[in-house]
Amino acid sequence: MSTVTVSRIMPKSMPQIEDILREHHELVYRSACIVTGNPDDAEDVSQTIFLRLIAERVLPKNPKAYLYRAAINGSLNVLRARRRQVLIDDNKFFEVPNGSGDPTASGHSTLDDLLSVQLHQAIAHLSPRTVEILMLRYVEDLPEPQIAKLLGRSRGTVAVTLFRALIRLRKLLRTAASGEKV
Amino acid sequence: MKRDEENLARLLRASSPSAERTELARVRILHRIRSAAASGELPNDNVIDSRSGNLWRRRALPVMVASLALLAVSAALWRSRVSDKSLGAMEGSLSSIIAGQVVRSSAGAILHLKDGSVIEMRPNSELALEPATDGLSIRLNIGSVLITAAKQHSGHLYVRTRDMTVSVVGTVFLVNAEQAGSRVAVIQGEVRVQQGESAKKLQPGEQIMSNPLMQPHPMFEEVAWSRTAKTQLALLQQAATSASLPKTAEAAQPQFAAASIRPVQGERPTRIRCRGIDGELDVASAGFTGTGVPQGRCVGGSVPLLFLVATAYDIPRERVSGPTGSEGQGA
Numbered sequence: 001m002s003t004v005t006v007s008r009i010m011p012k013s014m015p016q017i018e019d020i021l022r023e024h025h026e027l028v029y030r031s032a033c034i035v036t037g038n039p040d041d042a043e044d045v046s047q048t049i050f051l052r053l054i055a056e057r058v059l060p061k062n063p064k065a066y067l068y069r070a071a072i073n074g075s076l077n078v079l080r081a082r083r084r085q086v087l088i089d090d091n092k093f094f095e096v097p098n099g100s101g102d103p104t105a106s107g108h109s110t111l112d113d114l115l116s117v118q119l120h121q122a123i124a125h126l127s128p129r130t131v132e133i134l135m136l137r138y139v140e141d142l143p144e145p146q147i148a149k150l151l152g153r154s155r156g157t158v159a160v161t162l163f164r165a166l167i168r169l170r171k172l173l174r175t176a177a178s179g180e181k182v
Numbered sequence: 183m184k185r186d187e188e189n190l191a192r193l194l195r196a197s198s199p200s201a202e203r204t205e206l207a208r209v210r211i212l213h214r215i216r217s218a219a220a221s222g223e224l225p226n227d228n229v230i231d232s233r234s235g236n237l238w239r240r241r242a243l244p245v246m247v248a249s250l251a252l253l254a255v256s257a258a259l260w261r262s263r264v265s266d267k268s269l270g271a272m273e274g275s276l277s278s279i280i281a282g283q284v285v286r287s288s289a290g291a292i293l294h295l296k297d298g299s300v301i302e303m304r305p306n307s308e309l310a311l312e313p314a315t316d317g318l319s320i321r322l323n324i325g326s327v328l329i330t331a332a333k334q335h336s337g338h339l340y341v342r343t344r345d346m347t348v349s350v351v352g353t354v355f356l357v358n359a360e361q362a363g364s365r366v367a368v369i370q371g372e373v374r375v376q377q378g379e380s381a382k383k384l385q386p387g388e389q390i391m392s393n394p395l396m397q398p399h400p401m402f403e404e405v406a407w408s409r410t411a412k413t414q415l416a417l418l419q420q421a422a423t424s425a426s427l428p429k430t431a432e433a434a435q436p437q438f439a440a441a442s443i444r445p446v447q448g449e450r451p452t453r454i455r456c457r458g459i460d461g462e463l464d465v466a467s468a469g470f471t472g473t474g475v476p477q478g479r480c481v482g483g484s485v486p487l488l489f490l491v492a493t494a495y496d497i498p499r500e501r502v503s504g505p506t507g508s509e510g511q512g513a
Contacts, residue, residue, distance in 0.1 A: 017215070029204050047214055051215050076389070119194075135194070
């Protein structure tokens, strides 16, 4: 996953791209969903990635690695763009209350919802490489040595990156909890 | 895995879409990219960056590089212009200032002279740089300038107003030129102020006015307009702590330049008249306390001499000693 190179493909590459989409769409869409925290944004990110493949007429040598990284980078761009926008707080105004009127009845606690929003805002402050490592470790549940091998880094580098990322996230979440803008 | 890490993993995974939603998204995306490929309407990439970094960094970098290059070229151009026939240049401007050129600043400006001196112009000031026989002269027509004079290796830096000439070697001082007269205040170092034939040296914290009608202003008011006001006041405070300074040049003990007294015969109306380059004072009453006296010649008729002296030197009568009964004329 560490090498992301692209090679020229023939103009009539649509079938190939459709094959790539079928094979890797889940990875791209899920990664984008997790990073952005919003399925609609994730769909936009996925669509743009595949459209770009057609537009640039390039086919990655390692599609999985290329698409995974593209999904994370694209999602971070969406998060950063969102940070610059003034949002009404938030979509909660437009949500239809559930039947019981109990906010926790849907199975999700409101605290988790709030934390999730703050977590995604905090993730926007991290570098793409750090987010990639976080994703591989905590979403894909890969051990550190395997992440290091995939990314072509040393195990120490991965461990330090994870350690620093957790400290940064903790700090950002603490700032958000105190009511300051992250 | 620690608790924090478990919570993070849980929160991240909670954002995972359902299989059904993923499949619906896949169908929609496939449909859209087929339509886009068929119509040739491929989007501009404004959402993703499949390589590395973020969009802002990628787009800003060329702009930054171009800006730096432009800045470097401008600096080189500015240096080359300054180094030829110019006497200095205005900060933020590519054009240099040549001899005799009048510089007007409506919103304030900073000029850098070739010798390293810096002139900060107050808004609505006007000056011109002129070569002097032994250095450079700044002719201040109107307004205020705060000058940080560099050490002059050969020659002097002069500031000329309508009625004063200030010469410096390496110091920080302020010159103000108004219709009523000029004012010089020293922040650091020492300046020599020449007015007519008389010359005076000013130390930090001292100020002098060409017109006695002008009141001395507190130093913080004098430099308040400057962008470096805080620094200047700190310098002044530093100088004040290292030496006890007189407040103003006017507060120093006055000295007679010349005086003549002669007795008069008979009764004459009591009168003190002072006439100078900056106005005229005609006091019919000998009880005048002495404020706003023009610089020049004062003549009193049938007044106690100490009143005449107090008026002429603009000082309280209590500070003048002598026989109260003396009468005569003084000049």
